[in-house]
Amino acid sequence: MKLVTFIRPxxxxxxxxxxxxxxTIAALDAGMRARDGGLSPYFADMLAFLRGGAAARELAxxxxxxxxxxxxxxxxVPLADVTLLSPVPHPESLRDCMSFEQHIINSIRVAGLKKxxxxxxxxxxxxxxxxxLAYRLxxxxxxxxxxxxGNRFSVIGPDTDVIxxxxxxxxxxxxxxxxxxxxxxxxxxxxxxxxxxxxYAIFNDFSARDIxxxxxxxxxxxxxxxxxxxxxxxxxxxxxxDEVPDPYNLTMTATINGEEWSRGSTADMHWTFADMIxxxxxAETLYPGEFIGSGTCxxxxxxxxxxxxxxxxxxxxxxxxxVTGLGILRNRVMRAPR
Numbered sequence: 637m638k639l640v641t642f643i644r645p646x647x648x649x650x651x652x653x654x655x656x657x658x659x660t661i662a663a664l665d666a667g668m669r670a671r672d673g674g675l676s677p678y679f680a681d682m683l684a685f686l687r688g689g690a691a692a693r694e695l696a697x698x699x700x701x702x703x704x705x706x707x708x709x710x711x712x713v714p715l716a717d718v719t720l721l722s723p724v725p726h727p728e729s730l731r732d733c734m735s736f737e738q739h740i741i742n743s744i745r746v747a748g749l750k751k752x753x754x755x756x757x758x759x760x761x762x763x764x765x766x767x768x769l770a771y772r773l774x775x776x777x778x779x780x781x782x783x784x785x786g787n788r789f790s791v792i793g794p795d796t797d798v799i800x801x802x803x804x805x806x807x808x809x810x811x812x813x814x815x816x817x818x819x820x821x822x823x824x825x826x827x828x829x830x831x832x833x834x835x836y837a838i839f840n841d842f843s844a845r846d847i848x849x850x851x852x853x854x855x856x857x858x859x860x861x862x863x864x865x866x867x868x869x870x871x872x873x874x875x876x877x878d879e880v881p882d883p884y885n886l887t888m889t890a891t892i893n894g895e896e897w898s899r900g901s902t903a904d905m906h907w908t909f910a911d912m913i914x915x916x917x918x919a920e921t922l923y924p925g926e927f928i929g930s931g932t933c934x935x936x937x938x939x940x941x942x943x944x945x946x947x948x949x950x951x952x953x954x955x956x957x958x959v960t961g962l963g964i965l966r967n968r969v970m971r972a973p974r
Contacts (some may be wrong), residue, residue, distance in 0.1 A: 637696060638963070639835070641725060642718040649721060650675040651682050652713065653700035654873065661713040664696055670708035671699060682874060683722045684810050685836045686924040689819055693876060695911070722793035723837055723874035724816060724925055730786040730868060732812070732841055732918065732929035735907040739934035740777055742944040743769040747849055759850035781907040781915050783928075784857045786841070790865050794872035794885070797970045800951065801864045804844035807949045807969065811840040811890040811898045812942040813959050814929040815909050816874060817922050824917040829910035832922065834872035836883065838957050838965040839929045842867045845943050869929075870927065872963045881963060884908065886960040888933045893951050897938075897945070902959075904935030 642661060652661035665678040678685055678692035685692045703711045734740055745753030749769060757802040760768040800807045818834020848861025883902060890898035912928055934938040942948045951971040958964045
């Protein structure tokens with residue numbers, strides 16, 4: 637299923653399932669009322685749906701099928717008539733990993749080695765990656781799937797404007813995707829971790845690169861380079877795992893104003909989501925509704941953010957990220973009014 641959180645005029649946010657070739661929303665609350673004469677706690681919002689686990693997914697499938705067949709009033713909502721929010725407007729937490737090896741190699745060369753970056757690329761071509769400076773400076777990354785924690789209140793959905801912070805001159809996108817945790821767990825074995833994924837979504841981790849580079853000199857982690865209102869775009873749908881049978885074989889792209897800047901594949905992930913979940917859950921309980929991002933997709937097909945190319949976003953730019961089967965996450969970049 638592809639599930640959405642949506643709003644209509646004078647109606648509180650609701651959740652629904654896409655039907656009719658993804659042109660219509662089956663509003664689950666209205667469908668439940670029409671079918672059974674009552675409501676289900678699973679459909680109060682997307683967090684309640686995720687907490688409901690397998691039982692909630694099964695009921696949602698049944699109700700969506702009923703709506704598609706019977707077309708009860710107010711349960712059939714044209715997608716064009718609503719505004720989509722992020723699937724989980726306020727996730728229980730937000731973590732972002734770095735799972736794509738090429739992204740961190742590129743970043744080290746651009747931000748760390750600078751003028752020596754092209755020389756280091758030549759060293760890799762001539763002698764192999766393990767002889768390069770970028771690899772040697774990055775050894776800790778190969779030991780564990782490291783991550784930082786973002787602001788769960790700064791999440792926005794598709795077709796929402798992103799306001800550039802006034803303190804940055806190098807505003808950037810990141811081509812990512814991520815997972816929502818679907819059941820509570822602690823010390824989760826890597827072999828079982830995929831069972832804890834409740835859904836997938838596209839993620840754009842907008843970044844103030846000039847500020848981020850200054851903050852990283854403090855050797856703690858990103859702060860105002862990442863934390864600002866609207867900096868985490870997630871959506872447009874929550875796609876349940878049964879819809880993604882081969883998650884590590886999906887094409888990812890980013891276009892700016894229709895021009896393709898980035899192309900990659902989930903096959904290039906060094907760390908899988910199972911690796912991330914197993915690592916994060918060591919001595920720490922994970923809860924339904926927590927979100928974990930993949931980090932920027934860079935690989936054999938290209939670079940996954942503007943910093944890797946020396947290109948940055950301008951006011952008015954429309955950024956569109958796509959991942960096979962997960963839809964398109966589109967946002968416009970704007971400057972704050974003076």
